[in-house]
Amino acid sequence: AQVNENVNGIRDLLSMTLTSIARDGVTLFGLLGVMIYQDPVLSLSSLVIGPPLIYTVVYLMRRVRRITRESVQINSRLIGAMQEATQGIAIVKAFTMEDELSRRIGQLANSAEHRGNKIARVSERLSPISDMLAGLAVTGVIAYSGYRALVLGQPPGAVFSFITALMLAYDPARRLARMQVGMERALVNARMIYEILDLEPQQGDAPEAAEANFTTGEVRFNNVSFRYVEEAPVLQDLSFVAAAGKMTAIVGASGAGKTTLVALLQRFYDVEAGTIEIDGQDISKITKQSLRSSIAYVSQQPYLFEGTIRDNIRYGRLSATDAEIEQAARLAQADGFIRQQPLGYDTPVGENGASLSGGQRQRVSIARAIVRQAPILLLDEATSALDNEAEAKVQEALTHVMEGRTTIVIAHRLSTVVNADHIIVLEQGHLVEQGTHASLMADPHSVYSRFHRVQGRKGLGLVDDGAPIQTPAPGPTQPIETQGIAGSAR
Known part of the structure; x- marks a missing residue:
């Protein structure tokens, strides 16, 4: 469940990055070039809002980073609890655990909702702050242009193209700032999945390990x-x-x-x-x-994978032929019930062999060990x-x-x-x-x-x-x- 959450976050990261760089980044830099060409002094003055905006983005990123990690963990627990309740539905009903499990899953769902709402509240704080700073910048530019026209006698028409470029640059700049906060959420998912991928196996091979x-x-x-x-x-x-x-x-x-x-x-x-x-x-x-x-291994808790009966037996040795698979099934006393299945050896077994009885799963597991040779x-x-x-x-x-x-x-x-x-x-x-x-x-x-x-x-x-x-x-x-x-x- 955690891996699934993290993969979705990385997908969003790639989507946001490509979209923002291809659209907003190119547009913003083009308009900044126009502004500097028209009036370098006004361009520098309009960038005064940069430091407070950057500070706000960094602050919100830290908050989002912590909340997102908590959200991924809670969502993973929620998905795991729902899967566990579904797989163990017979035990749930047999022990009349419906109300208790409903209460537990409800608590997890409420916690997940609370974290999701908190992420939304923190992320959306950027919009009013950036709107306010942009408004101050535009107001300052217009006021300074008016001062130059009235006091210094400079014609106001020269600054209109600058103000137009400034107004057009606001939307891509705002989207890029929002993307930075959203990207931090995705980066948390990337960090968490690499925490799993970077785990070292406890039983690693020796540096000079030889083949058996x-x-x-x-x-x-x-x-x-x-x-x-x-x-x-x-x-x-x-x-x-x-x-x-x-x-x-x-x-x-x-x-x-x-x-x-x-x-x-x-x-x-x-x-x-x-x-x-x-x-x-x-x-x-x-x-x-x-x-x-x-080594061929048959455990006391047989485990079958999603796929057909033939696939599960072939996992013992991927190069095994159909004839060898059927011979192994006969030795394991599994051939009889397999041929009674709707599609014989090509019958899907379901999740963890749910369509077979415990004894049938065990015999398929034994056949898998036999075919390994x-x-x-x-x-x-x-x-x-x-x-x-x-x-x-x-x-x-x-x-x-x-x-x-x-x-x-x-x-x-x-x-x-x-x-x-x-x-x-x-x-x-x-x-x-x-x-x-x-x-x-x-x-x-x-x-x-x-x-x-x-x-x-x-x-x-x-x-x-x-x-x-x-x-x-x-x-x-x-x-x-x-x-x-x-x-x-x-």
């Missing part, structure tokens, strides 16, 4: 530590190896640092201490472009939005896709990682256990076993505190078969 040259795709975390804020470490001295061509699962309670681990691997953030290596290459010393082009595959709870039947199909498809690729899976449901080659268990940013499903389950007191028992009893994802959930004893409302099922799950 991955062969097997082995990922190694060496004593990695990271925190978003100083007081709350997320990962502490984390070390493990995701073997090349194997599936490594990362499990742990919410807040253990699983998703942060994936973000660090893609260099969305830089590590605080330690190193992350792929095939022995420190990822902080290779270009982000080459690093990320070697990258040596490293990151799955951040990739099947979280799927029902059991669709999840089983996608898991089967992913089994084929993961062959020969280094795969790192973030999982909450342990059923998705039973067949992993290696399982990493995190707890409060520390690696507490690692091994295969069988070796971790062999210890009934392990954290992994505790997670497995909790999920076996309730069929839920990991609980935040990891504490076992007590199963109530069977009673009149709980048939004995339920206890048997829970026992078998354990």
Whole structure:
């Protein structure tokens, strides 16, 4: 919203500048030449109004500069609030938030109106001031001309052409003064958009960064530590190896640092201490472009862009053919529902895939990762939005896709990682256990076993505190078969 406001301001700046220079600037300088040619003394005397006019313009520019910045920020918040309310209309209605959101948006609209009116009041102060100064100048010129005609005996006709040029020069001079105040508003927008454009990326490439040259795709975390804020470490001295061509699962309670681990691997953030290596290459010393082009990523919150289903899958690899896109969709169990759409693969998905269900968006996202054909595959709870039947199909498809690729899976449901080659268990940013499903389950007191028992009893994802959930004893409302099922799950 702020960028949109700023771009409109820059557009106005270019429009005003070109119009004023081409029309008013040329006219004003031409008429000033006529005035100086006719009477240099009167020309200098008429320019006495210049200093107070310039002072007024500078003063108003300072006021406009401050108010315009406030106006852009408030208008951006207003547009953002309206977009947020529109996108979340289902939640608004479900929680009967209409009145509260109406009140908030109304307050923002009133603030935007107040700032807009204030800008208009400040900007329009220039007109009466410039009119008054111009009137004084014209009056002075006529009075002096009359004095010369009556006292000095100079004919008055000689000054008529000068007064005509002076009167004609007033309008372009007034418009140029107004343009200067209006230009200051546009310059504020230009400054604000360059404040955004000039932001330095936090994860910039190293000065001598090389292109990635991955062969097997082995990922190694060496004593990695990271925190978003100083007081709350997320990962502490984390070390493990995701073997090349194997599936490594990362499990742990919410807040253990699983998703942060994936973000660090893609260099969305830089590590605080330690190193992350792929095939022995420190990822902080290779270009982000080459690093990320070697990684296919499926997030737990699938994001689709405006365009067709085919376009969204092709974003994984722009050179992919239609046949490769359709093959990726079949592997992701998406081909069936895509062909049921009105235009098949050429069906528009709407803003953020609004025309598709959550599960359908996730399968398109998985197809996008498949078509990328990258040596490293990151799955951040990739099947979280799927029902059991669709999840089983996608898991089967992913089994084929993961062959020969280094795969790192973030999982909450342990059923998705039973067949992993290696399982990493995190707890409060520390690696507490690692091994295969069988070796971790062999210890009934392990954290992994505790997670497995909790999920076996309730069929839920990991609980935040990891504490076992007590199963109530069977009673009149709980048939004995339920206890048997829970026992078998354990």
